[in-house]
Amino acid sequence: MNTEQDRRRGVVDAARHSTAMEGGRCSDQALADQDAYARGEITVDELIDRAGRASVATEPDA
Numbered sequence: 001m002n003t004e005q006d007r008r009r010g011v012v013d014a015a016r017h018s019t020a021m022e023g024g025r026c027s028d029q030a031l032a033d034q035d036a037y038a039r040g041e042i043t044v045d046e047l048i049d050r051a052g053r054a055s056v057a058t059e060p061d062a
């Protein structure tokens with residue numbers, strides 16, 4: 001029987017695989033945030049918000 005946590009873990013694993021197949025790499029903080037989502041500690045909206053803030057913080061100055 002699949003639980004919500006199993007479903008979330010599958011989503012995270014698929015996203016990580018896709019990123020790796022495209023030659024990308026997630027930061028340690030992004031991996032930690034993804035794990036928090038998989039454990040049910042944060043919502044998908046919080047995960048997206050954290051990823052967006054991290055992306056803005058790492059963009060070079062224009």
